[in-house]
Amino acid sequence: MKHYPKTSKYDNSWIEANWMGPNPLILLEELMEHMDLRPGMKVLDMGCGKGITSVFLAKEYGVTVFANDLWISASDNLKRFIKAGVQDLVFPIHAEAHALPYADEFFDAAISIDSYEYYGTDEVYFPNTYSKLVKPGGQFGIVVPGLAREYEAGCPDTLRELWVGEMFCFHSAAWWRRHWGKTGIVDVTACYDIEDPKGIWRPWADWSLENFDKEWGDGGDFDTKFLDADTNGDAALVVMAARKKSS
Numbered sequence: 001m002k003h004y005p006k007t008s009k010y011d012n013s014w015i016e017a018n019w020m021g022p023n024p025l026i027l028l029e030e031l032m033e034h035m036d037l038r039p040g041m042k043v044l045d046m047g048c049g050k051g052i053t054s055v056f057l058a059k060e061y062g063v064t065v066f067a068n069d070l071w072i073s074a075s076d077n078l079k080r081f082i083k084a085g086v087q088d089l090v091f092p093i094h095a096e097a098h099a100l101p102y103a104d105e106f107f108d109a110a111i112s113i114d115s116y117e118y119y120g121t122d123e124v125y126f127p128n129t130y131s132k133l134v135k136p137g138g139q140f141g142i143v144v145p146g147l148a149r150e151y152e153a154g155c156p157d158t159l160r161e162l163w164v165g166e167m168f169c170f171h172s173a174a175w176w177r178r179h180w181g182k183t184g185i186v187d188v189t190a191c192y193d194i195e196d197p198k199g200i201w202r203p204w205a206d207w208s209l210e211n212f213d214k215e216w217g218d219g220g221d222f223d224t225k226f227l228d229a230d231t232n233g234d235a236a237l238v239v240m241a242a243r244k245k246s247s
């Protein structure tokens with residue numbers, strides 16, 4: 001598997017204690033190859049979960065982060081940010097994606113790791129809501145679980161039994177490129193499947209088998225079943241970066 005030098009500096013037990021999907025720091029480090037963050041920039045970390053990506057952004061790039069999440073409370077995240085020593089740079093916010101408390105064009109950049117797929121496949125979410133948060137010339141970046149290609153039926157035959165609920169938001173890189181590109185609001189600067197998605201995904205699936213039920217209730221075997229059922233190599237992790245046009 002590709003080496004991620006920044007991620008490798010972080011204690012794996014801290015990552016595992018706080019991740020909510022396939023290694024978020026690896027996904028973020030991959031995305032950062034296509035974004036240009038500088039100290040002092042204001043960055044939205046949308047769907048930050050327990051905020052490890054927010055800690056990473058503050059420590060590695062010196063940016064100010066608004067760590068926005070729905071399922072995890074701002075108070076819990078603040079404790080984590082204090083413990084990580086980044087409380088002056090990272091601000092925890094509890095808000096739903098359609099009721100965000102930020103001014104238009106407030107952010108220099110908005111990133112989202114394994115979260116945007118939950119609300120962002122809607123045709124109007126990007127043009128009417130999300131794109132407005134970032135200033136002209138600003139940057140967007142997402143990494144989402146998806147598919148290596150689109151299927152008429154929505155999913156490959158091998159995965160049909162596992163295609164429930166939110167799985168319908170899994171799409172290909174080409175789909176995502178068109179989804180943002182067609183709005184004319186941004187230039188998509190990168191859009192591709194991350195190398196070795198299962199190598200990145202599997203440790204999270206293994207961890208979930210042991211730990212997911214204890215923390216979240218039922219469902220700890222889902223990712224293992226999903227990766228095992230995917231005998232055609234359809235599971236993907238899609239990386240997309242874009243820059244907002246100036247006018």
Ligand SMILES: C[S@@+](CC[C@H](N)C(=O)[O-])C[C@H]1O[C@@H](n2cnc3c(N)ncnc32)[C@H](O)[C@@H]1O
Nearest residue numbers: 019020024047048049070071096097113115118
């Ligand atoms: C799979 S978790 C990933 C969390 C974190 N980025 C990570 O990788 O560990 C998805 C996150 O998206 C957030 N999310 C889902 N739907 C949302 C919504 N409608 N508004 C805001 N956040 C949402 C959840 O709160 C959750 O923390």
